Structure formats: structure tokens, C-alpha cells
Amino acid sequence: MSERVSLRSVEWSTFQHVNPRGQQEVVIYTTNTNSDYKKCPQSVKVAAFDIDWCLVRPKGMKKYPKDSLDWEWLFPCIPDTLSRLRLEGYEIVMFSNQKLAGRSPKHFFLFQKRTKNFLRFLESWTVLSPVSGVLYRKPSIRLWELYERLFHGGHHVDRVGSIFVGDAAGRKDDFACSDRQFAYNVGCGRISVLF
């Protein structure tokens, strides 16, 4: 549990999940505070998303962003859709494997700044990103369980009423099937695949 950052009117916090060897495994960015803690987690529905090539992509034809401003929405409707889901009562949570961010401070801060940039319009959100090791990487359900542990006292949220949207679905040209398997393992009631 570390730094608190104030960004315009949105205050958000950074947490780190560290393994017994002192290695940082997951970074968590969130606008949620203790006051957001729900007494009845079973009624909480989550609209969960992958980040890269699901919500945002680098500008142009690049596969990876060159700096923290190098991003654009994958579709123009995405910010409105996120805002609408929030108004409908969903918690907006991003589950995004970010092995590259764990490789060097430069990559780490690029990811952090880029996340700040594209989520600054949204009032309430949480990002959980495994940055090293394999334990918490999608498709492991541990990442979702960590979210439930940190924000809902370890109780299950309404997984069947939750949505997951990702792009790694095990299709012919996909690099992995981790998004689809993750959503299936969690038991999300609605799973959407992009591209």
C-alpha cells in the first residue's frame, strides 16, 4: 500500500501486491476508497475489460505505445459506453496483463501515465495488472479473487451478472486465449470478444 495521487478532481491510489520474496506481482490503480466499500458484495456487478487492443491501442500501425500519450480509443463509442455502464451501476474494472511494465521503471511509468491519461474522464474505476510472475496473470482466476479480496472483503460479487470484454479469445490470429479463459473461469455471465 503506497502512494496517493491527486489528478484533477479525481483522486486515485496506487497499491502493490508483493509476494513473500518481496517481488512486486500486481499493481492496482483505483479511485475507490473505503467509503466505496459495499455492504452487500453479492449485489455488485462488474463491467470488466482488458485494456490493450480492447479499450485502447497505440496510434498508427504500431503494436506497442512509444510514450504515455501514444494511445487512442479502439472505438469512438468506448468512453460513452464506460460512462453509461457506470451510471447503470456496474463497477468498472480493468484486468490487464502487463508483463512489459514489470521489465523496467521506464515501462512501468509509461503504463501508469497512459492509464491515468485515458481514464481521467471516468469518475470511478479500478485497474489490476500483473507485472511479474505467472500466478496472477490471466487466465488465472487469482486476479479476480484479489479484486474481491481488496474491494469486497473476499466475498464473491455477482459474477453471473458481470460482463467481461477482451480480445484474446483463441481465434486463428489471436496471440492467446487468456481473456476468454479468464472470463470463463470467473463465471462471468456475459463474455464479449473484440476483433
Ligand SMILES: [Mg+2]
Ligand atoms: Mg488485449
